[in-house]
Amino acid sequence: MNADAVDAPEAxxxxxxxxxxxxxxxxxxxxxxxxxVLALLILERNPWWVTFWLGWALGATDLFDGRLARQATxxxxxxxxxxxxDKAVVLLAGFAIVSYRSYWLxxxxxxxxxxxxxxxxxxYWSRRGLAIPARTSAKYKTFVQGLxxxxxxxxxxxxxxxxxxxLLWIAVGFTLVTGAQYVLDGQGALRTSGSR
Numbered sequence: 001m002n003a004d005a006v007d008a009p010e011a012x013x014x015x016x017x018x019x020x021x022x023x024x025x026x027x028x029x030x031x032x033x034x035x036x037v038l039a040l041l042i043l044e045r046n047p048w049w050v051t052f053w054l055g056w057a058l059g060a061t062d063l064f065d066g067r068l069a070r071q072a073t074x075x076x077x078x079x080x081x082x083x084x085x086d087k088a089v090v091l092l093a094g095f096a097i098v099s100y101r102s103y104w105l106x107x108x109x110x111x112x113x114x115x116x117x118x119x120x121x122x123x124y125w126s127r128r129g130l131a132i133p134a135r136t137s138a139k140y141k142t143f144v145q146g147l148x149x150x151x152x153x154x155x156x157x158x159x160x161x162x163x164x165x166x167l168l169w170i171a172v173g174f175t176l177v178t179g180a181q182y183v184l185d186g187q188g189a190l191r192t193s194g195s196r
Contacts, residue, residue, distance in 0.1 A: 020068045020069070020071040020072035021068075021069070021072035021073065021075050021078070023065075023068050024065040024066075024068035024069040024072065024078060024082075025065075025075065025077050025078055025081070027061040027062075027064055027065035027068070028061075028065055028077075028078060028081050028082050028085050029081075030061060031058050031061050031062065031065075031085040031086075031088070031089060032081065032084070032085045032088055034054070034058055035058070035085065035088040035089045035092050035093070036088075036092055037054070038051065038054050038055055038058060038089065038092065038093050038096075039092035039093055039095075039096040040096075041054060042093055042096035042097055042153065043096050043099060043100075045100070048153070048155045049155055051153055052150065052153045052154055052155065055089075055093065055146075055149055055150055055153055056150065058089050059089075059146045059150075062082075062085070062086060062142065065078075065082065066082075066139075069082070079126075080123070080126075083119065083122075084119065086142050087115045087116075087119060089146075089149075090111065090115070090142070090145045090146070090149065091108075091111070091112055091115065093149050093153075094108045094111065094145075094149060095108055097149070097152045097153070103152060103164070103165070103168060104165070104168075107168050107169060107171075107172045108168075110172050110175070110176065111145070111171065111172060111175050114175045114176055114178075114179040115175070117179065118179050118182050121182065121183070122182070135178060135181055135182070135185070137174070137177070137178050137181060138178045138181075138182075140174060141171070141174040141175055141177075141178045144167070144170055144171045144174050145171045145174075145175070147167055147171075148164060148167035148168040148170070148171045151163050151164040151167050152164035152168075
């Protein structure tokens with residue numbers, strides 16, 4: 001679940017009580033638990049089609065839990081763990097792909113620095129009562145990252161690694177631009193709130 005329209009994170013329930021909130025948080029938990037499984041399957045590269053479809057399934061859970069979350073009141077659990085689950089899938093799978101040299105290391109390091117940095121940045125201000133909502137551009141960023149991972153795992157693209165490389169660098173571009181947007185959002189929120 002995202003914190004798309006959250007102005008006062010302290011007013012949110014921890015996990016929510018509606019069936020929509022519970023289902024969305026359940027999908028987030030499943031994504032967190034299956035992210036290391038996906039990484040292990042990538043390292044084994046066996047069976048490769050199963051790995052590919054598990055990656056797509058994890059991407060679909062992000063889409064579905066977002067739709068469910070919009071039917072419910074945002075929760076503290078979802079606001080924190082949904083983006084964390086996205087990052088877990090992308091980073092664990094990405095570095096597993098790097099380990100057998102289908103990806104370059106530098107793009108994954110750049111993605112990691114942005115993802116960890118922005119997670120810490122948002123957490124810092126959230127603890128001080130200032131929400132930095134998720135941006136629509138960040139959803140596109142997550143989609144492009146997933147597309148790059150899918151291309152690297154797709155058995156039909158074996159021998160055409162350049163496609164995954166191009167998509168990965170596009171994902172890096174989206175990742176860095178959205179990171180800069182979050183920093184600017186935070187500075188703007190500080191100016192209007194007077195918080196320090």
